[in-house]
Amino acid sequence: VFILAIESSCDDTAAAVLRNNKVLSNVVARQSIHEEYGGVIPELASRAHQQNIVPVIDVALRKAGITKEQLSAIAFTQGPGLMGSLLVGASFAKSLAMALHIPLIAVNHMQAHILAHFIDEEGFDKPEFPFLALTISGGHTQIVQVNDYFSMDIIGETTDDAVGEAFDKTAKILGLPYPGGPLIDQFAKEGNPKKFAFTKPKVDGLDFSFSGLKTQILYFIQKNVQANPNFVEENKHDICASVQNIIIEILMDKLKMAVAQTGIKQIAIGGGVSANSGIRNTLKAAEGKYGWKTYIPKFEYTTDNAAMIGIVGYQKYLQDQFTDSTVVSKARIEF
Numbered sequence: 001v002f003i004l005a006i007e008s009s010c011d012d013t014a015a016a017v018l019r020n021n022k023v024l025s026n027v028v029a030r031q032s033i034h035e036e037y038g039g040v041i042p043e044l045a046s047r048a049h050q051q052n053i054v055p056v057i058d059v060a061l062r063k064a065g066i067t068k069e070q071l072s073a074i075a076f077t078q079g080p081g082l083m084g085s086l087l088v089g090a091s092f093a094k095s096l097a098m099a100l101h102i103p104l105i106a107v108n109h110m111q112a113h114i115l116a117h118f119i120d121e122e123g124f125d126k127p128e129f130p131f132l133a134l135t136i137s138g139g140h141t142q143i144v145q146v147n148d149y150f151s152m153d154i155i156g157e158t159t160d161d162a163v164g165e166a167f168d169k170t171a172k173i174l175g176l177p178y179p180g181g182p183l184i185d186q187f188a189k190e191g192n193p194k195k196f197a198f199t200k201p202k203v204d205g206l207d208f209s210f211s212g213l214k215t216q217i218l219y220f221i222q223k224n225v226q227a228n229p230n231f232v233e234e235n236k237h238d239i240c241a242s243v244q245n246i247i248i249e250i251l252m253d254k255l256k257m258a259v260a261q262t263g264i265k266q267i268a269i270g271g272g273v274s275a276n277s278g279i280r281n282t283l284k285a286a287e288g289k290y291g292w293k294t295y296i297p298k299f300e301y302t303t304d305n306a307a308m309i310g311i312v313g314y315q316k317y318l319q320d321q322f323t324d325s326t327v328v329s330k331a332r333i334e335f
C-alpha cells in the first residue's frame with residue numbers, strides 16, 4: 001500500500017509517502033515569512049501553502065521513487081488548524097484523489113501527533129495499548145488515554161494557553177524570534193534551572209493552565225529590566241533554563257497524577273514541544289525513577305509533518321475508513 005499524505009494545518013506545507021507503515025519520504029516546506037511578524041499570519045500562511053503544495057508533493061513522490069499512478073490512497077489533514085491553510089491541503093487532496101480514482105482519507109491532526117509512534121522506524125518501539133499520550137504543541141496541551149488506534153479519551157487539557165504558546169510568548173518577551181521554543185531549549189542547555197523561581201499554577205485534576213505563568217514571566221522581566229537594562233542579555237541562559245524547568249515540572253506533576261489515576265505506566269509524547277530536549281531527558285529519566293515505559297518519537301515526527309498524517313492514513317486504509325469529496329475542513333475538531 002502506498003499512501004500520499006498532505007499536511008497543511010498551520011504554517012508548514014508538508015507531504016510524505018508511506019509504503020505500509022514505513023516512511024519513504026517526508027518533506028516539509030517551512031514558511032519563514034511569519035518570523036518577522038512574531039507569529040503566524042493566517043492569510044500569508046494560506047497563500048504560501050498555495051505556492052508550496054505542488055512542488056512539495058512533487059519532491060515527496062520523487063524522493064519516494066514512485067509515480068502518482070502507483071498511489072493507493074491520499075490522506076490529508078481535516079483539522080484542527082487554520083481554516084485557510086486546511087482548505088488548501090484538502091482541496092488539493094480531493095482533486096488528486098478524484099483524478100487518480102483512488103480513496104480519500106481525512107485525518108485528525110492531533111490523533112496524528114499521537115499515532116506517529118506507530119511509524120516503523122529502526123530503534124523506535126511502538127507503544128502497546130492502552131497508553132497515555134502527552135500531546136504538547138503550539139495549539140494543544142492534552143493528556144490522552146489511548147485505548148486503540150481510534151479510541152482515545154482526553155483526560156486532561158489546558159484551560160487557556162498551550163505549552164508551545166508558553167514557550168513562544170516567553171521567547172517574545174525575551175526578544176527572541178518566532179517560534180521561540182527551539183531557542184529557549186538551546187539556551188537552557190547552558191543555564192541554571194534553579195536560578196530563578198517561578199510558581200506553578202493551581203489547576204484541579206489533570207487540566208493545565210499556562211497563561212498565568214506567561215504573565216508572571218512578563219512582570220519578572222519588566223521588574224528586572226527596570227533595575228538593569230542588560231538583565232535579559234546577561235541572564236539569557238539562566239532565564240531560559242528556569243522557565244523550561246517550571247514548564248517541565250508542571251507537565252510531570254500532571255503526568256504522575258494521570259498514571260496514579262489510570263494505573264497506566266506507558267507514556268508516549270507527541271506534538272512540536274516534545275522536540276524539547278529537557279522534556280525528553282526528564283521523561284527518559286522517569287523510566288528508572290518511576291518504573292514508567294516512555295516513548296519519544298523521532299525528532300522529525302514531533303513538529304508538524306506529513307509522515308504522521310500518512311501513518312493514520314495507513315491505519316484507516318486497513319480499516320476501510322474512507323471519505324468522499326463532500327468532507328469539510330474543521331478548524332476545531334474532537335477525536
Ligand code: ATP
Pocket residue numbers: 009010080081109113136137138139140163164165167168179180181182185271272273274275276277302303304
Ligand atoms: P497543533 O499541533 O496544536 O495544531 P502546531 O501544529 O502549531 O499546533 P507543532 O508544530 O506541533 O504545533 O508545534 C509547534 C510548537 O512547538 C511551537 O510552539 C514551538 O515553539 C514548539 N517547539 C518546537 N521545538 C521546541 C523545542 N525544542 N522546545 C520547546 N518548544 C518547541
Ligand code: FE
Pocket residue numbers: 109113137138271272303304
Ligand atoms: Fe501540530
